[in-house]
Amino acid sequence: MINILEVSETNKMIEQENLDVRTITIGISLLDCIDSNVDVLCDNIYNKIIRIAKNHVPTAQAIEKKYGIPIVNKRISVTPIGTVGASACKTTDDFVKIAKTLDRCAHELGVNFIGGYSAIVSKGMTPAEKLLIESIPQAMKETELVCSSVNVGSTKTGINMDAVKLLGEIVKDTAELTKENDSIGCAKLVIFCNAPDDNPFMAGAFHGVSEADAIINVGVSGPGVMNEAIKQAKGKDFGELCEIIKKTAFKITRVGQLVAKEASKALGIPFGIIDLSLAPTPAVGDSIADCLEGMGLERTGAPGTTAALAILNDQVKKGGVMASSYVGGLSGAFIPVSEDQGMIDAVEAGCLTIEKLEAMTCVCSVGLDMIAIPGDTKATTISGIIADEMAIGMINAKTTAVRVIPVIGKGVGDTVEFGGLLGYAPIMPVNNFSCDEFVNRGGRIPAPIHSFKN
Template identity: 80%
Template sequence: MINIYEVLETNKMIEQENLDVRTITMGINLLDCVDSDVDALCRKIYDKITRLAKDLVKTGEDISKEYGIPIVNKRVSITPVSLVGGSACRTPEDYVKVAHALDRAAKEVGINFLGGYSAVVSKGMTHSDELLIRSIPQALAETERICSSVNVGSTKTGINMDAVRLMGEIILQTAERTKDKDSLGCAKLVVLCNAPDDNPFMAGAFHGVSEADAIINVGVSGPGVVKHALSQIRGASFEVLCETIKRTAFKITRVGQLVAQEASRRLGVPFGIIDLSLAPTPAVGDSVAEILEEIGLERAGAPGTTAALALLNDQVKKGGVMASSYVGGLSGAFIPVSEDQGMIDAVECGALTLEKLEAMTCVCSVGLDMIAIPGDTPATTISGIIADEAAIGMVNQKTTAVRIIPVVGKTVGDTVEFGGLLGYAPVMPVNSFGCGDFVNRIGRIPAPIHSFKN
């Protein structure tokens, strides 16, 4: 059993080292909302979300007050909308109606974001999938709290290059439709490979078809806590370094376990998983890049960065899995550029490039995340970047993702301000050589040989 004394042990982490529970996310199954009439579908979706999630925000706030644990976000993830809207939605505009209904529901229950305006197309696209994907630019431009994701590949199925090509175009269209907000719509859109069903973190969250009718997933954080712990053992051996990270991750995860159990009990919804990812914020001292520098790098991006990140990710998972029987989601270390002050500084001083970030994604939790690039980047180049990341995920049997923002009207050297947890980002250069002939081939990249394990 977890008791209050374990939480009291972490008071210093909370007060001085930016420890927080990043999100309580309620996953909701919407398959029973399916209807052939789009207005009826929207009504059913709105009613179910507002019924099940009506106490989510209050519960999170109550737990935060009672235990003194900051809970930053309260969110909802839903069944991928392309599966729910297939019978009713016959045009992209029909899907946009669903997006508006979801946005109204999100506002009604008071959550920060709602994820699941999504399609899973790792082997092929249905007509419904394609309609939803083509609706994404308009949907994200006309809503405030909706997040969208498209899974384009997996280790078992390979990479759907038709979907990869389309997503390059969709990202540019989304950037254009939200150009008055520095192409902010792209910050709520992510392209995945090997997407997990139980991810509580946006923008890639959706409620998988293998999940219960409703569940509670919790995502913890704490880069500042890990950095502080490592600052106490500078110059120590790798063994001491690893043990320190593991012990710290254990304590962080126990806090998340307490919050998850309490939220589950109070809401009457089963507990799903703890995602023990180190999720940075723009706050000073709450940075994964600064952890890497504490390990011994002059700047994130220096030689040794990938090895240091691999060590960090592995020890976080080893410590976290001892603290909870149900660890899932992504779990590890996020490396979003705009949300991590240390990453921003590394980019601005020339230590960190897009190519080095791609190398780091071989061992981190997700992939190329919250990266601003010039607005005139070709769609085929964006698709090529997506294909590269999907290949890393497919071959290494891990989740990878691309959340990239071609900022209309901006070029290398400019800075883009997104605000809040999304932070700000320098516009990064992109390789100028083309890949159009590769991206424009029809079909899919086959699954790797080691995928055949039946």
């Protein structure tokens, strides 16, 4: 139970330090919806999602009111559609029809996003999964709340470079088809290595085939709370700094555990995991960059940044696992550029580059996230960026991801405004020396030697 002192601390964190429950995500298995007729499949999908999630938003709102804890997003994730649609979908249009069904469900239920328009192709692509990937640009254009992800690599299987090459083209096509809205379709598409089955955060959430029929996963976020705690460690050594971060993460996770259990009980759906990810927002005081600078950096991107992020990420995880037996998902620190005012400031100051961000992804929880790049960036260059990030994940046995947005019609020096939690971003330069021959080799990069654990 949470005692009265913790209640007081929690109130302060909510009212003054931007603590929130970033999302309650219901994961729903669609395996029992599978049918060889795409129209029947869509009806089955619609009926199951509506039946299971009909009370999702009202329940979250009731918990917010009861405890005074902001729950920013209410979301749904589903079984990867590349699997669910394999029997029924013979064309990209068939897959887009499923995407529209998911979008309809999300709108009717009042959720913020629905994830799982996804394919898991780390070792190879089935014809259906290839069709789904090829359908992504049109699906992102014709839907508003559907999020897509593709897992192209893992420590166990290596990296599917055929998929990496294809996805460079898909990112470009998605940017082109949504260029009237600053290529925002790419903000709903993420490419993974080692994607977890229980991630509640968008755009990468999907409901893994190993999961139960339905599950509640909660994502908690508190960069502002963590930043205030780090300020209290000014002048202290690293041991004391780490203790302060760990204890703060423990308190934040306790809030998420409380909300998760309440939601699970009210909805009659089993509790899955708490994802303690310090996910920033564009709001002032809710920044990962501020946390890093609070440790003693003049600006995020300066020498020492990767070490500071490693400290933050590791201590957050250590504090989280002490507060809950079921910490999962991504859990750690996110570094999305457009969603973090401190990161934006560092880019505009010339201190933070894509290359430095790539180095930081070796120790953070996700990867190159919400980065706006010039609209004329070649598809093979994007594939090269994806390949680099997938290699970091594969070799280090961690989740990494790429969500880059080539904004059509804009270049370095311009700014793009996405709005809401997606924020705004300066267009960042990319290295334009060619990697065409490397990307066009095709095939699969083998798994590393340390993947052999049996």
